[in-house]
Amino acid sequence: MKLEQSNHISTKYKQLDDKDLVRFYRQNGDEQAFSELMNRHQTKIYSYIYSMVGSGEIADDIFQETFTKVITKMDDTYNEQGKWIAWVMRIAHNATIDYLRKQKRFVDVSSNYDKESNTDFYDRLPDEDLISAQEQLEKDEAKSSLMKHISELPEEQRQVVMLRHYYEMPFKEIAELTDVSINTALGRMRYALINLRKLFDKEKEQEENNYAQRG
Amino acid sequence: MRNEDNDCIRYLMKEMDPSEELLMERAMMEDEDLLIEVESMRQTLQKLDRLPKVDPPKEVTDSIMEKASKHAAETRKANRSFKPVYKYAVAATLALTITAGGTWFFMSSDIDSKQAQHPVATSIQNKPVNKAQNLKMTGTNGNSVGNASAKSSSDYKVEPWVDRNDIIRFGGHFMKSSSQFDAILKSSTKKLQLVNQPDINSHQVKSIQLTGTRQ
Numbered sequence: 001m002k003l004e005q006s007n008h009i010s011t012k013y014k015q016l017d018d019k020d021l022v023r024f025y026r027q028n029g030d031e032q033a034f035s036e037l038m039n040r041h042q043t044k045i046y047s048y049i050y051s052m053v054g055s056g057e058i059a060d061d062i063f064q065e066t067f068t069k070v071i072t073k074m075d076d077t078y079n080e081q082g083k084w085i086a087w088v089m090r091i092a093h094n095a096t097i098d099y100l101r102k103q104k105r106f107v108d109v110s111s112n113y114d115k116e117s118n119t120d121f122y123d124r125l126p127d128e129d130l131i132s133a134q135e136q137l138e139k140d141e142a143k144s145s146l147m148k149h150i151s152e153l154p155e156e157q158r159q160v161v162m163l164r165h166y167y168e169m170p171f172k173e174i175a176e177l178t179d180v181s182i183n184t185a186l187g188r189m190r191y192a193l194i195n196l197r198k199l200f201d202k203e204k205e206q207e208e209n210n211y212a213q214r215g
Numbered sequence: 216m217r218n219e220d221n222d223c224i225r226y227l228m229k230e231m232d233p234s235e236e237l238l239m240e241r242a243m244m245e246d247e248d249l250l251i252e253v254e255s256m257r258q259t260l261q262k263l264d265r266l267p268k269v270d271p272p273k274e275v276t277d278s279i280m281e282k283a284s285k286h287a288a289e290t291r292k293a294n295r296s297f298k299p300v301y302k303y304a305v306a307a308t309l310a311l312t313i314t315a316g317g318t319w320f321f322m323s324s325d326i327d328s329k330q331a332q333h334p335v336a337t338s339i340q341n342k343p344v345n346k347a348q349n350l351k352m353t354g355t356n357g358n359s360v361g362n363a364s365a366k367s368s369s370d371y372k373v374e375p376w377v378d379r380n381d382i383i384r385f386g387g388h389f390m391k392s393s394s395q396f397d398a399i400l401k402s403s404t405k406k407l408q409l410v411n412q413p414d415i416n417s418h419q420v421k422s423i424q425l426t427g428t429r430q
Contacts, residue, residue: 029287146265197256
């Protein structure tokens with residue numbers, strides 16, 4: 001849902017780039033500039049968080065935490081040389097990962113597949129939170145199978161897929177953000193696609209079986 | 216993990232150089248398994264395009280905007296209390312004060328030193344004003360008054376003296392009346408002597424030349 005204020009934001013703000021909007025907000029306390037920034041980027045940031053945690057309620061909290069940090073830390077820690085959105089995405093990513101680590105949703109499998117052990121998400125330990133998240137996702141028809149499969153990916157693989165999809169980050173930046181080498185980031189993407197393919201194949205197989213049983 | 220394993224991802228994600236792309240396409244034409252793997256990954260990747268874009272709920276964005284507005288108000292308040300224009304005004308006032316103070320200090324010390332060395336320095340130069348005025352005044356060499364700085368202004372007696380350029384000079388303090396000055400002028404005039412051999416005689420007007428020297 002876009003901000004209602006967007007209706008009132010003048011075209012002047014819509015034509016400005018992020019850098020100018022950030023400057024307006026920081027120097028002049030221009031609320032409309034911040035509102036325009038929110039309107040531009042809130043969907044992809046929220047979508048990323050949501051796809052990572054699989055829960056609307058938690059995504060709301062992390063999204064709010066992210067932007068509270070953005071508002072309070074912008075004067076101190078944001079360097080105008082860099083892209084504002086990259087800085088915000090980093091905050092959102094770190095907040096999401098912090099949450100996931102606290103929840104200990106997944107066992108750490110990254111070291112396994114990084115060492116060519118071919119361990120994938122099927123070796124994950126079962127997680128009740130994840131099951132409830134899956135149940136929640138299954139209720140939502142629009143995000144049914146794909147979101148379910150995405151939520152089943154190991155955290156590290158999901159990160160790369162989401163950072164690439166929602167933030168459209170090059171792998172160099174993904175590697176920097178996740179603190180791994182480019183080859184590791186590329187490898188995680190590759191395994192994510194392989195695992196997703198397996199999940200889709202499995203789902204297709206089940207549907208065919210169900211159809212055969214009905215027949 | 217071998218770097219070659221990631222070539223499929225780099226190719227699909229368009230993170231290859233044109234030359235690398237060409238080599239990859241050539242390799243796919245030669246290796247059917249590689250071609251199948253790339254196409255399979257491409258299909259899975261295309262499914263990711265269906266990932267939903269989720270907007271944050273309105274109450275969340277409203278809450279964030281409220282915080283942003285509060286922060287903006289604080290910024291505006293801070294700007295109002297000490298606007299940049301005031302900074303310049305303060306800087307200009309400070310600079311002006313320092314300059315004025317410095318000038319006053321310099322001038323007062325200069326006057327003091329001048330008063331200490333040459334309380335009053337006046338000269339009557341012997342340059343002719345025009346051709347009609349051929350009254351030439353020169354001082355008498357050796358009639359120096361000397362330095363009277365150590366004396367007080369009350370018992371100080373001003374005596375004219377002649378410098379090496381035959382210019383009559385006198386100096387001293389004049390507290391109240393100009394009678395002292397007139398007296399000095401009178402005594403200076405007494406030192407004037409007639410020039411025996413005037414060097415300016417190219418005109419018709421009779422002239423008198425006085426000098427302070429004993430020529």
